Amino acid sequence: MEESRRKANKKWLAKNYESITIRVPKGTKDKIKAWAAAHNMSMASYIQEACKEKSEKS
Helix, strand or coil: CCHHHHHHHHHHHHHHCCCCCCCCCCCHHHHHHHHHHHCCCCHHHHHHHHHHHHHHHC
16 A cells, blocks of 8 residues: 555544554453454444443443
8 A cells, every 4th residue: 555545544544533442351352353253243343333232221
């Protein structure tokens, strides 16, 4: 990928998305990855959906 394209992507991501970092106990990442794969989702999408479902129950 060209450097200019990388810069454009980085700028677009910064404008349109926020980043959240979480720490989980060892082994949890692999579990989340497997759960997401079982639903044909990325880990990020799976976590977002889980948060959305949890918030709707409250």
